[in-house]
Amino acid sequence: MLYELYELQRAFLTPMAAFAKLGAHAYGDGLLSALPFSERMAAGYELLSRVGKFYDKPEFGLVETVLTDGGKVAVRQRVVLRKPFCELLHFERDMPAGRAPDPVVLVVAPLSGHHATLLRDTVRQLLPSHDVYITDWLDARHVPLSKGAFHLDDYVAYVRDFFAFLGPIHVVGVCQPTVPVLAAISLMSTAGDPNLPKTMTLMGGPIDTRRSPTEVNALAKRESYEWFERTVICSVPERHPGYLRRVYPGFLQLGGFVAMNPGKHFQSHWDFYRDLVKGADESAEAHRRFYDEYNAVMDMPAEYYLDTIKVVFQEHQLPRGEWRCKGVRVAPEDITQVPLLTVEGELDDISGSGQTQAAHDLCSGIAAAHKRHFTAPGCGHYGIFSGRRWREAIYPQLHDFIRAYDRTGEDAKG
Numbered sequence: 396m397l398y399e400l401y402e403l404q405r406a407f408l409t410p411m412a413a414f415a416k417l418g419a420h421a422y423g424d425g426l427l428s429a430l431p432f433s434e435r436m437a438a439g440y441e442l443l444s445r446v447g448k449f450y451d452k453p454e455f456g457l458v459e460t461v462l463t464d465g466g467k468v469a470v471r472q473r474v475v476l477r478k479p480f481c482e483l484l485h486f487e488r489d490m491p492a493g494r495a496p497d498p499v500v501l502v503v504a505p506l507s508g509h510h511a512t513l514l515r516d517t518v519r520q521l522l523p524s525h526d527v528y529i530t531d532w533l534d535a536r537h538v539p540l541s542k543g544a545f546h547l548d549d550y551v552a553y554v555r556d557f558f559a560f561l562g563p564i565h566v567v568g569v570c571q572p573t574v575p576v577l578a579a580i581s582l583m584s585t586a587g588d589p590n591l592p593k594t595m596t597l598m599g600g601p602i603d604t605r606r607s608p609t610e611v612n613a614l615a616k617r618e619s620y621e622w623f624e625r626t627v628i629c630s631v632p633e634r635h636p637g638y639l640r641r642v643y644p645g646f647l648q649l650g651g652f653v654a655m656n657p658g659k660h661f662q663s664h665w666d667f668y669r670d671l672v673k674g675a676d677e678s679a680e681a682h683r684r685f686y687d688e689y690n691a692v693m694d695m696p697a698e699y700y701l702d703t704i705k706v707v708f709q710e711h712q713l714p715r716g717e718w719r720c721k722g723v724r725v726a727p728e729d730i731t732q733v734p735l736l737t738v739e740g741e742l743d744d745i746s747g748s749g750q751t752q753a754a755h756d757l758c759s760g761i762a763a764a765h766k767r768h769f770t771a772p773g774c775g776h777y778g779i780f781s782g783r784r785w786r787e788a789i790y791p792q793l794h795d796f797i798r799a800y801d802r803t804g805e806d807a808k809g
Contacts, residue, residue: 508648573600607747615708645692
């Protein structure tokens with residue numbers, strides 16, 4: 396019923412947003428732009444249209460890059476592997492003939508409400524000196540019920556499939572995927588799988604949420620598993636391909652994001668209005684870009700979401716050594732040949748201090764010489780993978796770490 400009410404609200408707001416967009420144009424640079432207070436009217440209408448509109452999945456929009464050693468080259472985005480709940484994307488660069496190949500990097504994007512395009516800046520920064528792939532998770536409301544369920548264990552299996560498809564590469568797990576990435580590498584190490592990645596980088600993720608718990612962690616502990624299943628799980632309405640699939644809707648996730656910092660978002664929209672009135676085009680456009688991405692959300696499979704609540708946030712099965720993935724215990728201590736880099740933000744209010752670094756204790760089989768940790772000063776959660784601090788402070792650490800182990804991988808054996 397909740398999903399149907401949301402759809403009804405969308406049906407009501409869509410024509411209002413369209414009317415407001417017309418008003419913004421009319422007062423901004425149309426027939427009414429010469430009237431008194433037209434700037435304020437145009438700004439108000441645009442703000443109204445943005446509040447009421449539906450945000451589609453954004454594009455990566457990465458069509459070119461400048462190689463580290465000079466020269467601009469075209470970039471093409473191509474799906475190289477399709478699975479029921481995910482597509483593996485490759486950002487193909489038109490490389491000069493005879494140039495030595497760059498390290499191959501798989502960025503494992505979060506399946507936590509936003510699209511993989513949230514990591515656009517991550518990919519953009521990697522492209523000049525890396526051959527980049529990324530997981531593009533599908534909106535669960537678009538996946539027919541006939542495709543079956545998708546559990547946290549399936550996420551781990553997908554990561555292993557991507558490793559097998561690409562061969563030995565460098566993997567970067569950003570936020571939520573730090574857990575399934577570490578699990579996949581643990582299981583592969585236990586099984587003696589030859590497709591182990593050359594390095595693993597875990598950034599801002601909930602490896603052990605008992606450390607410095609945040610409000611997100613507190614909510615997961617405060618409510619029972621049954622409360623989450625009863626309160627936030629809905630069935631996809633009839634008009635979508637995933638009709639009757641049980642999901643955690645993106646609109647609820649977005650509401651939760653906003654509720655964490657309502658004052659901050661209100662101030663941001665008020666500043667946007669004032670920038671429009673003042674003609675501060677650059678600041679206004681930065682606001683548009685951020686919220687075009689932030690407001691574009693997707694549904695998650697209910698079983699995957701509930702598994703994550705239970706395994707990661709409530710029972711802490713990974714750090715306690717109790718997680719069994721498809722019947723096999725996840726044993727990070729079995730990892731010996733994959734160097735580890737963990738990254739945290741000093742001001743991260745989603746994955747608290749020490750939650751990602753906990754991987755160092757769990758991965759006791761990796762020699763200390765092949766473990767690194769970096770805490771980015773003054774950096775919040777989104778700054779770990781996007782923005783100035785990512786580009787200037789964190790990326791150089793990642794670049795040097797990958798380069799240190801890209802030759803043969805022999806250096807990594809402890």
